[in-house]
Every structure is written in structure tokens, then in C-alpha cells.
Amino acid sequence: MYPAAGRYPAERLQPGALSPQRQVPPHIPRPAYAVSGSAPGQLGLSKQPEVHDEQGQAAMRAASQLATRALQLAGGLVQPGVTTDQLDAAVHDFLTANGAYPSPLSYHGFPKSICTSVNEVVCHGIPDNRPLREGDVVNIDVTAYLNGHHGDTNATFFVGQPSAAAVELVAVTQQALDAAIQLCGPDVPFRAIGHAIHSIADSAGMSVIREFVGHGIGKVFHAAPAVLHHRNWRPGSMALGQSFTIEPILTLGGRKHRTWADGWTVVTADGSLTAQFEHTLLVTQQGVEVLTVPPGGQGAGCPEAQQQPAAASG
Numbered sequence: 001m002y003p004a005a006g007r008y009p010a011e012r013l014q015p016g017a018l019s020p021q022r023q024v025p026p027h028i029p030r031p032a033y034a035v036s037g038s039a040p041g042q043l044g045l046s047k048q049p050e051v052h053d054e055q056g057q058a059a060m061r062a063a064s065q066l067a068t069r070a071l072q073l074a075g076g077l078v079q080p081g082v083t084t085d086q087l088d089a090a091v092h093d094f095l096t097a098n099g100a101y102p103s104p105l106s107y108h109g110f111p112k113s114i115c116t117s118v119n120e121v122v123c124h125g126i127p128d129n130r131p132l133r134e135g136d137v138v139n140i141d142v143t144a145y146l147n148g149h150h151g152d153t154n155a156t157f158f159v160g161q162p163s164a165a166a167v168e169l170v171a172v173t174q175q176a177l178d179a180a181i182q183l184c185g186p187d188v189p190f191r192a193i194g195h196a197i198h199s200i201a202d203s204a205g206m207s208v209i210r211e212f213v214g215h216g217i218g219k220v221f222h223a224a225p226a227v228l229h230h231r232n233w234r235p236g237s238m239a240l241g242q243s244f245t246i247e248p249i250l251t252l253g254g255r256k257h258r259t260w261a262d263g264w265t266v267v268t269a270d271g272s273l274t275a276q277f278e279h280t281l282l283v284t285q286q287g288v289e290v291l292t293v294p295p296g297g298q299g300a301g302c303p304e305a306q307q308q309p310a311a312a313s314g
Contacts, residue, residue: 016128050218064151
């Protein structure tokens with residue numbers, strides 16, 4: 001067990017100030033929720049899984065690769081003194097310059113184009129004016145909507161020199177995702193994912209956040225099935241041509257959490273550090289294709305990809 005100094009940030013995160021919502025050029029196609037608007041508090045998965053023909057698979061590859069490039073861009077900017085709002089601006093401008101809509105923007109009222117989850121933030125952190133500090137960890141979650149399809153990916157990055165505990169947390173989280181991916185293929189039960197991730201977390205003495213799950217993805221941002229990251233016996237198996245995400249969140253402390261007054265930012269109840277990695281996957285005859293791995297196979301957090309990375313991911 002690591003000492004408390006390594007498992008918890010030096011001080012609890014506080015909300016910062018938000019910049020005005022960024023605008024998307026009118027010529028860029030938008031998902032339905034960005035046109036009609038959707039009220040906070042109505043989150044959920046569509047009931048139909050996302051299974052694609054060849055044309056749909058090509059669209060998924062394009063959207064996922066663009067999201068991957070955006071994540072690499074943002075990760076390369078991570079350093080002490082940079083604000084998460086600056087990361088949001090960089091990704092927003094990159095995606096829109098490439099004809100894509102940043103999927104989180106206006107999704108059930110979310111005000112920004114990416115999620116940035118710092119230190120004890122479990123997920124759904126809103127980019128703001130707080131400068132990143134030496135020793136922080138930050139997860140950057142990017143989704144691109146391109147040609148009517150969403151591609152979704154995230155990775156956790158170190159800000160400056162991390163603690164030994166943070167290094168171990170990030171490595172184990174990445175290991176858990178990789179192990180789950182190795183199991184995927186046609187007719188494989190989705191519950192195998194949760195069993196693999198939970199076993200690795202248990203072996204490392206870490207907790208799995210259970211309430212936030214992977215999901216089907218494609219023409220719809222969040223579709224069936226819910227991909228659980230903990231042990232479960234939920235029915236359902238992977239189908240050829242199906243796309244979905246795996247995105248485990250691990251913490252060095254307990255798995256209980258609470259949500260800030262903004263209705264989005266989820267933090268660990270005990271203030272312990274968290275890490276997360278995510279890939280979008282496509283089930284193939286050979287097993288599974290990881291759509292959010294960059295060309296050459298190096299993930300967004302690899303030393304080859306950028307300065308001050310946490311670990312390999314797309």
C-alpha cells in the first residue's frame with residue numbers, strides 16, 4: 001500500500017471559472033441532440049446495439065482516428081501551467097477544422113467539447129481556468145462526430161513528475177483495459193470484460209468504479225449494451241460488426257463517489273486519485289479491431305507519442 005501522500009492529491013480540487021461555450025461552424029453536421037437540445041438528467045443508453053455494414057465500419061474508423069489524433073494533440077500540450085480550458089480549445093479547433101463536431105458539446109447540456117478529469121475526478125470533469133500543477137494526473141476524453149458516426153477515446157496523462165502511486169495506478173488501469181480487449185471477439189460474453197478488469201484491480205489493491213460503464217457507439221453516442229467493468233453475470237454477447245467502448249476507471253482508494261453542484265463532475269468520496277483509459281472497438285471475424293489506436297500502434301500516452309505521458313492508450 002502506498003502512503004497517503006501518494007494516493008491523494010496535496011489538496012482537493014475546486015471548481016474553476018468557465019469560458020463562454022465555443023461555437024461550431026454552421027456547415028458542420030451535428031448529432032440530433034445538438035440540434036434539438038436535451039435536458040440535463042435524461043442520460044441513458046439507446047436500446048439498440050450498433051452493428052455496422054462495410055460503409056458504417058469505414059465511417060467508424062474515420063471518426064475514431066480523428067478522435068485519436070485530437071487526443072494526441074491535447075496530450076502533447078499537457079504541462080504545468082496549462083489550463084484544461086486551453087486543452088478544450090485546442091481539441092475544439094482541431095475537430096471543427098477537420099469537419100467534425102465535438103460530441104460532448106451540448107450533450108444533455110454539457111458546456112464543453114471534451115471532458116478533463118484531474119486527480120480525484122472520476123469522470124465528466126468540465127474544462128476550466130485552473131492551471132495544471134506539477135504532480136497532477138489528468139484524463140482527457142475526446143469524442144468526434146464525423147460523417148454521422150461517433151469515435152470515442154480517452155487517456156490519462158502525467159503533469160510533470162508523478163508520484164510512484166500515480167505511476168502504478170495508471171499502469172494497472174492500462175493493463176486492465178488491454179487484458180479486456182484481448183478477450184473480445186464474436187460471441188464472447190460481455191461479462192468477460194468486467195471479470196478481467198476486476199481481477200487485475202483486485203490483484204493491485206485498487207478499486208473499480210462500477211457506476212460508469214462502456215457502451216455501444218456508432219450513429220448514436222451512447223447505445224446498448226452497457227459494458228460493465230466489474231464482475232457481473234449480465235447476459236449478452238458480442239456480434240460481428242458491432243462497435244462499443246471499454247473504459248475502466250480505477251482508484252487508489254474506495255469506489256464511493258459524489259457529484260459536484262455542476263451536475264457533471266464526479267469525484268471520489270475519499271479524495272483518492274483515479275485513472276481511466278478508453279478505446280472504441282469493432283468486432284471482426286479475427287477478434288476485435290481497436291479503432292482508436294494511432295497509425296503505427298502507439299497509444300496517446302506512449303513515450304514515443306508525446307512528452308510527459310502516463311501510459312499507452314488511444
